[in-house]
Amino acid sequence: MNIGVLGAGQLGRMLALAGYPLGNRFTFLDTTGNPSAGIGDVMVDTDQQHLTEFLSKVDLVTYEFEHLPVPLVQAIEEHKPVHPSSEAIRVCQNRAEEKALFDRLAIPTPAYRLVESAEALEAAVRELGTPVVAKSVTDGYDGKGQAVIKDPANAAEAWRSINHPRLIVEAFVDFVREVSIIAVRGRDGQVVFYPMAENLHVDGILRYSLAPMPDLDAAVQQTADEYIRALLDELDYVGVLTLELFQARDGSLLANEMAPRVHNSGHWTMDGAVTSQFENHLRAIQGLPLGDTAARMPSCMVNVIGQEGEPARLLEIEDAHLHRYGKGERPGRKLAHVNLMAPTHEALVEKVRACAALLPGAPAPRFSFE
Amino acid sequence: MNIGVLGAGQLGRMLALAGYPLGNRFTFLDTTGNPSAGIGDVMVDTDQQHLTEFLSKVDLVTYEFEHLPVPLVQAIEEHKPVHPSSEAIRVCQNRAEEKALFDRLAIPTPAYRLVESAEALEAAVRELGTPVVAKSVTDGYDGKGQAVIKDPANAAEAWRSINHPRLIVEAFVDFVREVSIIAVRGRDGQVVFYPMAENLHVDGILRYSLAPMPDLDAAVQQTADEYIRALLDELDYVGVLTLELFQARDGSLLANEMAPRVHNSGHWTMDGAVTSQFENHLRAIQGLPLGDTAARMPSCMVNVIGQEGEPARLLEIEDAHLHRYGKGERPGRKLAHVNLMAPTHEALVEKVRACAALLPGAPAPRFSFE
Structure with missing residues (x-):
């Protein structure tokens, strides 16, 4: 079976190393122009012109990176099986959706607020009590796009530094x-x-x-x-x-x-x-x-x-x-x-x-x- | 480090799977026209025209198959390190050389004779006692190029079937x-x-x-x-x-x-x-x-x-x-x-x-x- 992987970094590389012994082959679609997998068939697609060719080569699609455009993944799903599904991506790439899912399934999380302005951020910090962590609801990982706020007076500065229209503010957990x-x-x-x-x-x-x-x-x-x-x-x-x-x-x-x-x-x-x-x-x-x-x-x-x-x-x-x-x-x-x-x-x-x-x-x- | 492998079958494939995590890359030289490694950079070289290009790509050379022409491996050694050396190949691809080495190092082996004619084969069978195994001194593996002889009268037939100018005849080991x-x-x-x-x-x-x-x-x-x-x-x-x-x-x-x-x-x-x-x-x-x-x-x-x-x-x-x-x-x-x-x-x-x-x-x- 030929497996298509969206993304071509170390996670894709290690998937491939585990998959050859199962009889799989791998085609990677890299949209960054800087693939590092170093294994398999790597297609660099910075101009979004190679998706059809990619799909023609693979039997099913998975990914090593969830910050993918959901419409793209949905479009792929119309042609080939995608696991995990675009719905999983949609939820996981948005912290507000993720929290809502945790709440719905009664999975405890730190107290949080969603805010869409510096003023709302400051109010949330006062409500939750300092310190808090403010994060953009999308795109951040490995500590990027977030700020620790220790004083409500610093909310405006944090809002500017994160520079995102919607933030999630979480109470600090001991x-x-x-x-x-x-x-x-x-x-x-x-x-x-x-x-x-x-x-x-x-x-x-x-x-x-x-x-x-x-x-x-x-x-x-x-x-x-x-x-x-x-x-x-x-x-x-x-x-x-x-x-x-x-x-x-x-x-x-x-x-x-x-x-x-x-x-x-x-x-x-x-x-x-x-x-x-x-x-x-x-x-x-x-x-x-x-x-x-x-x-x-x-x-x-x-x-x-x-x-x-x-x-x-x-x-x-x-x-x-x-x-x-x-x-x-x-x-x-x-x-x-x-x-x-x-x-x-x-x-x-x-x-x-x-x-x-x-x-x-x-x-x-x-x-x-x- | 880029490692050159002579041969491109499953042993080379498994070497590569073990080597990527060490930071190696792999270039295979296949002389059969039928490589199966399915990984790395596979050069098919059935016309012996690609050795220079292969050597230009690699830092050192190893192999997955010892039935290689010794002069080829010696020629490679003049340009890149080869491990194991051509001397190891020379000894291992010839059963007479191998036995001589075992004898020299006092490593016990089954009793054996080297023969170069059907008549000498028959005489060796009589000397060693039946059954014996007769094998070509070169090229055989996985049971190919050999015969079990249970009666000296069958020596001539075994000689013809193996069809090689020099055989090693070994006493059966209980x-x-x-x-x-x-x-x-x-x-x-x-x-x-x-x-x-x-x-x-x-x-x-x-x-x-x-x-x-x-x-x-x-x-x-x-x-x-x-x-x-x-x-x-x-x-x-x-x-x-x-x-x-x-x-x-x-x-x-x-x-x-x-x-x-x-x-x-x-x-x-x-x-x-x-x-x-x-x-x-x-x-x-x-x-x-x-x-x-x-x-x-x-x-x-x-x-x-x-x-x-x-x-x-x-x-x-x-x-x-x-x-x-x-x-x-x-x-x-x-x-x-x-x-x-x-x-x-x-x-x-x-x-x-x-x-x-x-x-x-x-x-x-x-x-x-x-």
Whole structure:
């Protein structure tokens, strides 16, 4: 089966690496003019002239990036199956839609307001109490298009800096840790869940994902499973869905946002789980049986950002698995990740620190359970 | 680093799949006109006009097939590093050279004679005692170019059927099982060893490889390690080397043949070992640190030969990992393999049987330890 992927970055590359062994071939449609997949058949389509040719080559379409024009995806759906559907994209690319869905399914979220002016923003900050996070309802990711407001007097400045006609304003959550749950839904409605990961962000960019968590109550995993299953079923979703959450001091979960795709916080599954998120996404969209999501042992993903360091040194770490993306160095750019595994969490954290010490500019991690 | 691969079949494909995450790119040189790698930059060179272009694209050269003209490989060595070297190819592609090397390093082998006529063949059969196996000294693999002779009177017929000017005649070995050892030698001379595998062949074609073996004496693994280390050091070898052996009833080992490359009996390492043979070959030839060769759990590779069956059914087996090669069906052709893993050998063998039952024409396995 030839799979069409909208987008041609590292997620598409890793999908392809997981898909060749299943007998798939890949055609990527890149609209940025700067594809990095480095594998498969990459069509650069900056002038929107190549969609018909792309569609003629592929049996079904998926994507690695949800900030796609919904009408484009709807148009593709008239010719080829698209998984996940345009409806999933529509909801996930708009924070207001996403929150409305969470509310409708009784998935708890931080308190929020939607505002369309600097004045409304200031009023929302007063209502919710400082600090708050203000975000454009569309387009932002990895900390872009958002601002933390610590004083209502700064609302006007934040409004100007974000520069978007509609913002969502969220109350700050006193969370213990940021976590994520990744699940996969097959064409037949079967759902499988990965163990939740603890995610450490720095400057809004994911740095570390560790799974399974040593101190996670089984009931909390079950709650997360229920939340994401509700989303999957409601959207009649096919493929991998990621839900990022905050875990509060009392263990309870608040949904932050979701991504309708394979996710950086699931990269640990490439080496640490029986079946990777990439393979399971491909199994799902092709109607193949889903693979086991269990973790083989405690695992941690370490992002390599901005500079690669010395790959040879990273490979000296026992049971370290390097995944380079074939991209040039640039500040803030995700260039690779290292998956580390160890028989115990104690040994794992030691390994993660040793790895971080080899990466230029990588902050030492501090996990919630330490 | 851009790696040039001589040959463009499934071994090259799996090298590439292991190499992209290390940051490698791949250019294949196919001289058959029928490449199947389906990945990377494949140059078809049936008229020997593209070698210069191939060499201009790559930083170093390796191969997936040792039946290459030695002068060609020597010519390449004058322009780019080749690992393993042309000397390894020269020895491995000639059974007489190979045996002489085994003898020189005191690695036991079955008794043998070299013959260059039907008469000499008949005399050798009488000397060694029936049955014997007669093989052309060059070019044969997977049971081609050989004959079993059960009566000296049939020597002339075997001579005609093999149709080669020089044969090696080997005494039959009363072995308990066929096994192999795979080792990797780095550019700095470091050597790592995989756990030995038990290999089941049918009609001269490998069907199953299981590792680690539940009943293997540690001293036997150590002996195999010593044999292959002697070969690696003697050849100043860089990369993966495979040595196939017979294990006799008393546990002792007799070397059968070697292959200067990643090997079908090491495909289990893709899912069952900490580092796969493909990744370790690439690490070795690039001068990177070698990865851990330990098995994660009992593993078995099942070849899919001739017909693919239903991939979806194979994926229903828990902890089954399908590796398709993107090739068309044809009797006797290796199309894919399935790696199976289980916590115990008992559970593993059960899984292997379930898998075999799904593959058209696959014989049920019978391992020596059952």
